[in-house]
Amino acid sequence: MADKLLEIKDLSVEYHTDDGTVYAVNGLDLTVEKGQVLGLVGETGAGKTTMALSILRLLPERIGKITKGDIYLDGIDIVHCSEADMKLIRGNKASMIFQDPMTSLNPILTVGDQIAEVLELHNRDQSKEEIQKRVDEMLSLVGISPERKNDYPHQFSGGMKQRVVIAIALACTPELLLADEPTTALDVTIQDQVLHMMRELKEKLDSAMILITHDLGVVANNCDSVAIMYAGEIIEYGRVEDIFESENRHPYTVGLFNSIPDLTQKTKRLKPIEGLMPDPSNLPSGCTFHDRCPHCMEQCKTMKPLAVTSGTHMVRCHLFEKSGKDTVV
């Protein structure tokens, strides 16, 4: 059994705004092993970014709060450790790549300085020359000429900016990389390049990665395991084969796959999932998916489904609960 790097148990996160409370994450369980690439799939508003921010404790002050649950990163109790401890972890043991490269870089500092910053923060004993050497290394690694290290972010294209962000995130060889839709804001052709590069880097540095995306194609090409997130909880989890091929999948997952247009078949209309993602400040009772589910049963409206596990595959759905743990209908 591989080592567990990240363990999230029953995590709940709320946002307290003027307009009310938003229940972004509700009882989330997740595990990531060392060196594993986990794809986290879900629509906008499912709570994926919130979960990632919670791991680094970067939720907006005063508004975002972890109300329940535990997060263990390599044994460290993230929820309860001190801020000083967290600062040692951020950028070092675990780092994050954000969604929008256009706004993630400080416009008035050179890219070289911004990469150097994360190195200086976690390598206080190193000399300036050593740090600069490493900056050059990282830039080359992400495919940018080190001569450009004194340029400013606005002098780079979107794809190049994202590479800089990746360089910053990987500079201190973190054990866990949180990539929040790293290619969504980029052209499709650049997407491919960047993901390819990330795969290579991951191999080289042996980091574990949580790749947040809404694109199942990206998952297929890059991930070992997949977790499906809906309304703040993980409703399905397994290896890529389980999620893509198993017959016993959560109706939401089935719906996601069905809504992908198929180039080989002649169809007139797309098949989206009926209805909308629920309002996180006003979640439905019972199973949060029940009002959109084609297989909704009476108990779904009032009772939360339990996690049913079969080998590497977990589903939270009343459909599969019938005969107990290992037998799945």
Place this chain on the structure above:
Amino acid sequence: MHTQYKKKSKLKSTWVRFKKNRLALFGLCMLIALILVAIFANFIVSYDTAITQVMADRLQTPNAQHIFGTDQLGRDMFARIIYGARTSLFVGLLTIIIALTFGSIIGAVAGYYGGKIDNVIMRFVDVLMAIPSMLLAISVVAALGTGLVNIVIAMSVSQIPRFARIVRSSILSIKGQEFIEAAKACGSSDARIIFKHIIPNAIGPIIVQATLAMGTMILTVSSLSFVGLGIEPPSPEWGSMLAEGKDKMRYFPHLVTIPGLAIITAVLSLNLMGDGLRDALDPRLKN
């Protein structure tokens, strides 16, 4: 289960947000009180009282007969403050209305037609804006002389650029947006676009700027009157009251403190209102 989203009119939602802001409400109340005082000044105290000199009564500190005391020529300060409110608010309002009207027209023409017309007009506006407003006002007064009419002209000219810019930028920002192209594609006429889209969007910032500018105008007119380039005595004006009183202020501070507080009250209420409106119209998340 479908969530029902009620569509509140923008006006209503702005008002709701405005109401929540206690300071802004306070400003609004103060302003309304001032306006009422200015309009109904005659019913509170007669104009004669404000300008009649009673040398025997001069330089009285606030007492039962004269709530704010009397000035160095025996005039009742309370009456002068009341009528001063009328002067200040009137001048401020008139100035802004004139500046707004001319500024909007200029800005609208520049923004709507664009190109060379826009360039020429905005160059002129920029030059006007480069002259500090106090300076411009003093120049106009230097040329035309003092008095209410000239002051209003002087001050409105200095404020025209401000409104021209707002209107122009409102128009430009909307012109570029896609929904205008969509509207045109649906066959909307130019007039319809102007009235349905451009004006509702521009009105908010204009009203905010107008409110705040009015406060600035009251400060400007009192400054001009203070240095003798504004409203001439015996007209009761807060600024000139300060000028007249400053020689004797050492032993009779009420001559100077009270008119000053009046100015502060008026300008503060306008600033609170203007700020409140700005926050209510554009609620960037304060969290």
Place this chain on the structure above:
Amino acid sequence: MLKFIGKRLLMLIPVLLGISFIIFAIMSFTPGDPVRMKLGDAASEEEVMAMREEMGLNDNFLVQYVRYVGNALHGDFGKSYRNNIDVFGEILARFPNTLKLAFWGIVISITIGIPVGVISAVKQYSIIDHVSTIAALLMTSLPSFWLGLMMMLLFANTLGWLPATGADSWKNFIMPSIAVAATSLATLIRMTRSTMLEVIRQDYIRTARAKGASEKTVIFKHALRNALLPVVTVIGINFGTLLGGAMIAETVFAIPGLGSLMIASVRAKDTPMVMASVLFVAIAVGLTNLVVDILYAYIDPRIKSQYVGVKR
């Protein structure tokens, strides 16, 4: 970079010409006959006509304007109608006092305004934030000359700590500078606060935190430097208003500066003096704005890179 400075200086010229033209046009409306004022009522019609010819007042407006500009470039701004002294010399003697006031006004407003604004933003909704917001609000609502009078009442008349009038020593400039600084101070507090609040919400601040940077680094290295950019622009824009405030403060504290000269000249209908004073102020404002623009271009890399060659 020099190209940028050169370009902006060149742009300043048409602006100054435009301003001088507008002011000249306005002043031409001045009622009253300057010749009469000079020669007095006793002078005969022939003398008046002769004088008019000599002063070139019979030529048309544009000619007079061009002549004025031509003379001005030589340092000749005419003679005062009041006492016939050289306008240029008088202004040069007086302007430094006004500039001193404006300078100290800016210094005070920056050294207090920016830190208070930053603290307000970082500790949003705290007591300091509320107090400074209300204080700033009050300061934008009070007339600076009234503040000056109140200070005079307290510190000069009642306590006797500072001199009330004149310009003999540096002590004379303390109260007027504070009065001049008041409005600008309020604006800076509010502006700094709002730009800081905006900047702190930006994604790149989150990136900085995700690196494990200390809060102090996040605030000063990342947030503040970005937030100050628009603030610098505002300081430039406000300079004109500040100068106006300085001129008024001179009359309160009886400081012999350009402001008191201008105001007295307006009341005396001394057109050459007024004209020249206004021009000088406009030039000062224009140059200050230019300096601010250059400074801004220098500290914002996005603009700087357009003008400075990229080193490879």
